[in-house]
Amino acid sequence: MEKILELEDxxxxxxxxxxxxxxxxxxxxxxxxxxxxxxxxxxxxxxGESGCGKTTAGKTIIRLHDPTSGNVYFxxxxxxxxxxxxxGSKKRSALKKLGIRGKLQMxxxxxxxxxxxxxxxxxxxxxxxxxxxxxxxxxxxxRVVELLGLVGLTRDHxxxxxxxxxxxxxxxxxxxxxxxxxxxxxxxxEPTSALDVSVQSQILNLLKSLQETLNLTYLFVTHHLLxxxxxxxxxxxxxxxxxxxxxxxEDIFSRPVHPYTHALLSGIPVPxxxxxxxxxxxxxxxxxxxxxxxxxxFHPRCPFAVDRCRNEEPSLEDMENGHKVACHRKSEVEKLxxxxxxxxxx
Amino acid sequence: xxxLLETVDLVTxxxxxxxxxxxxxxxxxxxxxxxxxxxxGESGCGKSVTARSIMRIVQEPGRIEGGQVIVYLDEKxxxxxxxxxxxxxxxxxxxxxxxxxxxxxxxxxxxxxxxSIGDQVSESFLFHQKKEMCVKILEDFCAPxxxxxxxxxxxxQAVYRIAARDPEALALKMLDRLPILKLWRKKLKKxxxxxxxxxxxxxxxxxxxxxxxxxxxxxxxxMKQRIVIAIALACRPMLLIADEATSNLDVTIQAQILELLRxxxxxxxxxxxxxxxxxxxxAETCDRVGVMYAGNVVEVADVKDLFIKPLHPYTKALLDxxxxxxxxxxxxxxxxxxxxxxxxxxxxxFHPRCPHAMEICxxxxxDLIEIEGNHTAACHLF
Numbered sequence: 001m002e003k004i005l006e007l008e009d010x011x012x013x014x015x016x017x018x019x020x021x022x023x024x025x026x027x028x029x030x031x032x033x034x035x036x037x038x039x040x041x042x043x044x045x046x047x048g049e050s051g052c053g054k055t056t057a058g059k060t061i062i063r064l065h066d067p068t069s070g071n072v073y074f075x076x077x078x079x080x081x082x083x084x085x086x087x088g089s090k091k092r093s094a095l096k097k098l099g100i101r102g103k104l105q106m107x108x109x110x111x112x113x114x115x116x117x118x119x120x121x122x123x124x125x126x127x128x129x130x131x132x133x134x135x136x137x138x139x140x141x142x143r144v145v146e147l148l149g150l151v152g153l154t155r156d157h158x159x160x161x162x163x164x165x166x167x168x169x170x171x172x173x174x175x176x177x178x179x180x181x182x183x184x185x186x187x188x189x190e191p192t193s194a195l196d197v198s199v200q201s202q203i204l205n206l207l208k209s210l211q212e213t214l215n216l217t218y219l220f221v222t223h224h225l226l227x228x229x230x231x232x233x234x235x236x237x238x239x240x241x242x243x244x245x246x247x248x249x250e251d252i253f254s255r256p257v258h259p260y261t262h263a264l265l266s267g268i269p270v271p272x273x274x275x276x277x278x279x280x281x282x283x284x285x286x287x288x289x290x291x292x293x294x295x296x297x298f299h300p301r302c303p304f305a306v307d308r309c310r311n312e313e314p315s316l317e318d319m320e321n322g323h324k325v326a327c328h329r330k331s332e333v334e335k336l337x338x339x340x341x342x343x344x345x346x
Numbered sequence: 347x348x349x350l351l352e353t354v355d356l357v358t359x360x361x362x363x364x365x366x367x368x369x370x371x372x373x374x375x376x377x378x379x380x381x382x383x384x385x386x387g388e389s390g391c392g393k394s395v396t397a398r399s400i401m402r403i404v405q406e407p408g409r410i411e412g413g414q415v416i417v418y419l420d421e422k423x424x425x426x427x428x429x430x431x432x433x434x435x436x437x438x439x440x441x442x443x444x445x446x447x448x449x450x451x452x453x454x455x456x457x458x459x460x461x462s463i464g465d466q467v468s469e470s471f472l473f474h475q476k477k478e479m480c481v482k483i484l485e486d487f488c489a490p491x492x493x494x495x496x497x498x499x500x501x502x503q504a505v506y507r508i509a510a511r512d513p514e515a516l517a518l519k520m521l522d523r524l525p526i527l528k529l530w531r532k533k534l535k536k537x538x539x540x541x542x543x544x545x546x547x548x549x550x551x552x553x554x555x556x557x558x559x560x561x562x563x564x565x566x567x568x569m570k571q572r573i574v575i576a577i578a579l580a581c582r583p584m585l586l587i588a589d590e591a592t593s594n595l596d597v598t599i600q601a602q603i604l605e606l607l608r609x610x611x612x613x614x615x616x617x618x619x620x621x622x623x624x625x626x627x628x629a630e631t632c633d634r635v636g637v638m639y640a641g642n643v644v645e646v647a648d649v650k651d652l653f654i655k656p657l658h659p660y661t662k663a664l665l666d667x668x669x670x671x672x673x674x675x676x677x678x679x680x681x682x683x684x685x686x687x688x689x690x691x692x693x694x695x696f697h698p699r700c701p702h703a704m705e706i707c708x709x710x711x712x713d714l715i716e717i718e719g720n721h722t723a724a725c726h727l728f
Contacts, residue, residue: 049596166683196388197623201667201679226669230677267601269626271668281605282598285566
């Protein structure tokens with residue numbers, strides 16, 4: 001498989017200013033060293049608790065934020081050849097000139113706030129097209145109607161304002177806006193968490209069919225594990241600014257390795273009455289990303305922490321066939337979980 | 347098991363500028379002693395309004411227009427049912443937080459940012475258990491080990507003797523007007539704080555003595571939700587209404603809170619009414635489930651029956667629309683949107699989205715009928 005994006009030790013720190021001179025006193029380490037390859041045509045799910053840096057990672061990848069350090073490489077198809085471009089360090093105007101801006105798009109969490117209430121649907125969707133190419137009025141409208149058709153809306157909706165739509169329809173408009181520039185890569189930041197169950201499945205199915213027809217690559221950021229299981233091919237689990245486990249989705253759900261992944265999976269309330277399991281309840285909360293714990297970041301909450309976890313930070317290592325885990329005790333976790341909590345999922 | 351709470355044909359309307367929103371359309375539910383009842387549905391289907399109508403805290407411009415909310419506080423005595431809608435506001439004030447209490451969705455909005463945690467928890471003790479606390483303090487004063495300056499002790503004893511008899515006595519109100527003498531309340535507040543430390547500690551919060559001195563912004567989301575639960579449980583209610591208590595929390599924190607609720611149900615409270623949109627939470631914690639759609643209860647069943655053999659087409663569609671662990675193939679979705687409750691569809695409110703809609707569905711609203719033992723549904727198919 002060919003790569004579309006490659007992250008190398010990506011870091012994003014938000015400064016905390018303080019004192020009389022507003023100096024930088026400390027920083028929130030939202031994303032702290034992420035290495036990740038994203039392949040063309042896949043859907044990569046990123047899961048984790050709130051405040052673990054999922055959204056920041058997504059925004060930094062498409063350069064809505066400038067990374068503090070590290071590189072983001074984008075493989076641009078230029079005719080037949082592929083060109084590797086570091087989008088983390090290029091100027092924004094240069095990115096636009098190269099046509100990369102339009103290739104990377106984003107859908108935000110809450111469609112009520114991400115759509116301008118004073119713009120007509122027509123103008124909302126036409127805005128990104130106008131930035132990229134100059135089209136005549138009629139051609140532009142035809143293009144907008146075509147996009148609306150792709151997301152399941154019609155010409156009747158052109159001259160309406162966002163408040164006239166329901167939540168699901170608003171999210172459809174946001175998706176139409178994101179695919180308006182023929183993107184190759186879309187970051188979906190919790191696109192369904194503000195929606196109802198019945199509407200959520202409509203949007204998920206829409207996203208899935210769009211991915212097939214338009215050959216898109218998704219980064220699906222969410223905290224809802226069952227949604228990830230449904231839509232994504234590979235899943236990355238994030239904890240406090242670091243990736244702790246990356247694997248194919250089936251592997252994550254059937255053979256999780258990292259203790260945090262075990263806890264996350266056992267914590268999902270499953271809508272199935274026959275499904276009974278022992279729940280691993282983690283003690284405490286996610287530590288502050290201002291001063292992350294020394295060593296393995298998960299060790300204060302990990303039931304299996306040993307001395308080595310407190311002193312040494314584990315690196316993300318490949319176990320087999322793309323299943324990467326950052327844990328010192330990765331070979332014995334399975335046994336430990338079984339011993340302490342009984343049989344696990346499936 | 348006896349019935350604890352029963353709503354009969356509850357109707358609540360909201361009078362807005364756009365028209366009358368018929369939020370509840372004859373909602374009838376039965377809640378047993380010692381059970382956990384789950385109420386599920388999409389947003390805007392009237393789950394929260396049901397809970398608020400039971401507590402009689404429907405906000406303006408809403409009005410409860412009809413029906414009954416009958417509470418049987420005494421498990422043995424079936425005749426002692428009380429219709430809450432006929433009672434005075436003073437009665438309700440006494441009942442809320444004492445016999446029935448409620449946890450709200452957003453812990454940030456439920457807690458007062460300008461009051462310390464200890465003050466907020468002790469508020470409910472000071473409101474509902476004044477008398478018990480006065481009796482307790484009086485006992486402490488009369489105990490032989492009590493060491494206090496003699497005249498002060500005598501005075502305090504006298505004051506608390508009056509308070510133990512009637513906390514709202516006129517003499518106490520007059521004392522409160524006098525600068526130094528109103529300090530008699532200090533002892534009461536101290537006792538309330540002691541009790542709040544106790545209850546906060548009981549909910550598994552480490553260092554309760556330090557936590558009660560802090561303010562809501564010092565705590566994390568899961569902690570705040572625990573404090574809200576502590577306030578609700580302060581007076582050991584019979585019924586706890588949890589309105590989306592876990593939906594804003596992370597998976598691992600949600601697991602902690604659900605575990606806590608389960609433990610509390612065994613030890614402290616008798617029944618829980620759990621309102622949620624997450625079918626997973628319902629499957630794991632509830633005994634009985636009611637499904638709501640557009641202001642109507644469409645199906646009520648035991649948890650097992652509902653998940654294995656759903657009867658109403660809406661319940662079926664809802665269960666198919668949720669991603670599951672053991673799932674292959676694509677998700678089914680319910681076409682269309684939740685109807686506008688100002689102009690609800692005539693007849694069965696689900697019929698425009700229903701795959702089995704018949705002619706009669708557009709004309710006549712179906713009644714909730716018992717189909718199998720303890721499994722009721724409102725649909726013309728049966």
